[in-house]
Amino acid sequence: MKKDSIFKRIFRFYWEGFQNMTLGKTLWLIIFVKLFIMFAILKVFFFPDYLKKFGKQPEKQEYVSGELIRRAINP
Amino acid sequence: MIDNISSSLIDWSRAQFALTAIYHWLFVPLTLGLGFIQAIMESIYVKTGNEFWKKTAQFWMKLFGINFAIGIATGLILEFEFGTNWSNYSWFVGDIFGAPLAIEGILAFFMEATFIAIMFFGWQKVSKGFHLTATWLTIAGATISAFWILVANAWMQYPAGMHFNPDTVRNEMESFWAVALSPVALNKFFHAVFSGWIIGGMFVVGVASWFLLKKRETKFALESIKIASIFGLIACGLSVWTGDGSAYQVAQKQPMKLAAMEGLYEGGKGVGLVGVGLLNPNKEKYNDGQDPFLFKIELPKMLSFLAERDLDGYVPGITNLIEGGYQTRDGGVALSATEKIARGHAAVQALTNYREALKAKSDAVIAKDNAIKAADDEALQQANDAFQQANDTLQQAQTALDKDFQYFGYGYLKDPSDLIPPVGLTFYAFRIMIILGGFLLALFAVTTFFSFKNKFENKAWLQWICLISIFLSVIAGQTGWIVAEVGRQPWAIQDILPASAAISNLSASSVQLTFFIFLVLFTILLIAELKIMCNAIKKGPQIVEQ
Numbered sequence: 055m056k057k058d059s060i061f062k063r064i065f066r067f068y069w070e071g072f073q074n075m076t077l078g079k080t081l082w083l084i085i086f087v088k089l090f091i092m093f094a095i096l097k098v099f100f101f102p103d104y105l106k107k108f109g110k111q112p113e114k115q116e117y118v119s120g121e122l123i124r125r126a127i128n129p
Numbered sequence: 130m131i132d133n134i135s136s137s138l139i140d141w142s143r144a145q146f147a148l149t150a151i152y153h154w155l156f157v158p159l160t161l162g163l164g165f166i167q168a169i170m171e172s173i174y175v176k177t178g179n180e181f182w183k184k185t186a187q188f189w190m191k192l193f194g195i196n197f198a199i200g201i202a203t204g205l206i207l208e209f210e211f212g213t214n215w216s217n218y219s220w221f222v223g224d225i226f227g228a229p230l231a232i233e234g235i236l237a238f239f240m241e242a243t244f245i246a247i248m249f250f251g252w253q254k255v256s257k258g259f260h261l262t263a264t265w266l267t268i269a270g271a272t273i274s275a276f277w278i279l280v281a282n283a284w285m286q287y288p289a290g291m292h293f294n295p296d297t298v299r300n301e302m303e304s305f306w307a308v309a310l311s312p313v314a315l316n317k318f319f320h321a322v323f324s325g326w327i328i329g330g331m332f333v334v335g336v337a338s339w340f341l342l343k344k345r346e347t348k349f350a351l352e353s354i355k356i357a358s359i360f361g362l363i364a365c366g367l368s369v370w371t372g373d374g375s376a377y378q379v380a381q382k383q384p385m386k387l388a389a390m391e392g393l394y395e396g397g398k399g400v401g402l403v404g405v406g407l408l409n410p411n412k413e414k415y416n417d418g419q420d421p422f423l424f425k426i427e428l429p430k431m432l433s434f435l436a437e438r439d440l441d442g443y444v445p446g447i448t449n450l451i452e453g454g455y456q457t458r459d460g461g462v463a464l465s466a467t468e469k470i471a472r473g474h475a476a477v478q479a480l481t482n483y484r485e486a487l488k489a490k491s492d493a494v495i496a497k498d499n500a501i502k503a504a505d506d507e508a509l510q511q512a513n514d515a516f517q518q519a520n521d522t523l524q525q526a527q528t529a530l531d532k533d534f535q536y537f538g539y540g541y542l543k544d545p546s547d548l549i550p551p552v553g554l555t556f557y558a559f560r561i562m563i564i565l566g567g568f569l570l571a572l573f574a575v576t577t578f579f580s581f582k583n584k585f586e587n588k589a590w591l592q593w594i595c596l597i598s599i600f601l602s603v604i605a606g607q608t609g610w611i612v613a614e615v616g617r618q619p620w621a622i623q624d625i626l627p628a629s630a631a632i633s634n635l636s637a638s639s640v641q642l643t644f645f646i647f648l649v650l651f652t653i654l655l656i657a658e659l660k661i662m663c664n665a666i667k668k669g670p671q672i673v674e675q
Binding site: 070071077081084088092096101103111 | 194195198199201202205209212214216217221251254296298474477480484630634639642643646654657661665
């Protein structure tokens with residue numbers, strides 16, 4: 055009998071594995087809900103990249119150097 | 130500390146990061162420890178062919194899976210916080226942090242993700258040997274993953290192998306191996322992993338004890354206890370060894386942290402180690418003359434021995450570190466905090482000069498182009514002079530920056546006392562870690578003894594202690610991190626960037642809001658984990674015992 059290709063066997067391995075899960079289904083649900091909260095809510099609304107608003111590298115360098123200098127206390 | 134960033138913002142940023150890191154560290158050690166134990170059990174199954182060990186390994190693997198699923202990606206939140214709340218820091222260290230974290234993400238994470246699927250789905254589909262290999266590689270992936278994260282953390286405690294580039298305002302890696310294999314990183318890695326093994330061992334002994342208390346799954350419980358007890362005992366021994374190595378590194382690289390860990394204000398030669406002590410709450414300043422302790426019991430000369438490998442070695446206290454003037458290991462004279470602050474200001478001033486000269490150079494280039502276009506010789510000469518002057522200033526500023534960069538962070542401190550971390554929290558957290566570590570070592574010795582003498586089953590008192598000790602082992606791990614992180618304050622990066630300069634200029638209320646969002650989210654997830662875990666434990670391994 056002809057053997058299935060390696061890709062087909064890998065796919066079937068995962069497919070059957072996921073199909074036969076019991077507790078795993080609950081855990082995957084928790085993982086997806088968690089990832090959704092993290093990436094679709096927290097990252098988007100609460101954790102933007104702070105330096106993104108400064109555009110390209112030179113502007114970011116300028117901003118950070120300005121902040122580092124400004125926050126230092128002059129003797 | 131500084132006028133334009135509120136202390137409230139600094140504190141909330143710290144609290145937010147601490148909350149996330151503490152929550153993340155609930156899962157990581159159990160993954161590392163429990164994973165190793167289940168792999169040992171599966172190895173026994175493969176060697177003996179006994180189905181009992183397969184069922185035993187599968188049960189612990191199920192609990193490993195629950196812990197892994199709830200804990201997965203919680204570390205990513207720390208990376209969100211780097212980008213949002215610690216943006217100056219992220220920029221400043223980007224290249225150094227980037228490499229270990231990229232390796233962690235690509236190599237270790239994919240290794241874990243690939244082999245964990247074989248571990249859970251492959252029992253009936255791949256050979257025993259292949260499955261066992263996948264199990265060990267999953268644990269290896271998790272451990273390698275931890276290694277790179279701890280390398281990044283260790284660099285913050287002991288910045289090595291980099292050079293600060295004032296053009297990019299970033300630290301750039303000069304030696305990957307100096308970063309990855311620094312003595313602080315290696316000690317930190319092994320100490321953290323072995324503490325994870327202790328937690329894994331205690332978890333197995335504790336859960337198995339619950340089965341014995343319930344008079345269920347007796348053979349499974351007793352055999353699990355034997356393996357986990359020996360594993361935990363070995364892990365405790367290794368933890369003592371690497372803990373000593375870590376403390377030695379702290380003494381060499383972060384003496385202020387060591388002084389805080391010991392509540393040591395006035396150092397000297399032949400200093401004792403405080404075994405038990407009660408700090409004096411009335412001591413408010415390092416130089417107020419108040420005795421730092423209400424009482425203490427010391428092990429004579431032991432701190433000198435542990436810190437310097439010499440019973441009469443000199444260990445500086447908080448006051449000595451601030452006032453300087455004592456002889457350093459290399460024969461020099463220690464700088465006072467005031468001198469370091471002055472050199473920090475000089476470094477920041479050098480950066481200021483450099484950035485201004487950089488702008489002046491850029492302006493001179495434009496002026497030169499304009500002068501050439503206008504064929505204005507006088508303007509060209511002026512532009513050339515300005516260009517040359519800017520170049521000279523750049524060189525001078527670079528030299529000054531290189532000379533004082535090791536004290537760069539001191540330029541942000543207003544008062545020498547800003548250098549003192551919270552002594553009470555560091556001191557007590559260290560004592561709790563040590564006392565619990567000693568207790569767990571003794572407990573594993575007792576459980577090993579009784580389990581191999583076949584006298585564990587009827588010791589209900591011991592089973593109760595083991596069950597409760599699951600939480601004690603977690604507390605030991607967490608207090609260890611509190612010592613490591615609180616004890617290095619005010620620094621985000623030791624000596625070169627304090628937290629006050631590292632944080633983003635956000636409103637304190639926005640950080641406060643996300644702190645409470647995390648608190649709610651983490652609490653819900655923790656309740657979910659505990660509920661699912663408890664249900665899985667109650668169900669048991671379902672081994673038909675003879």
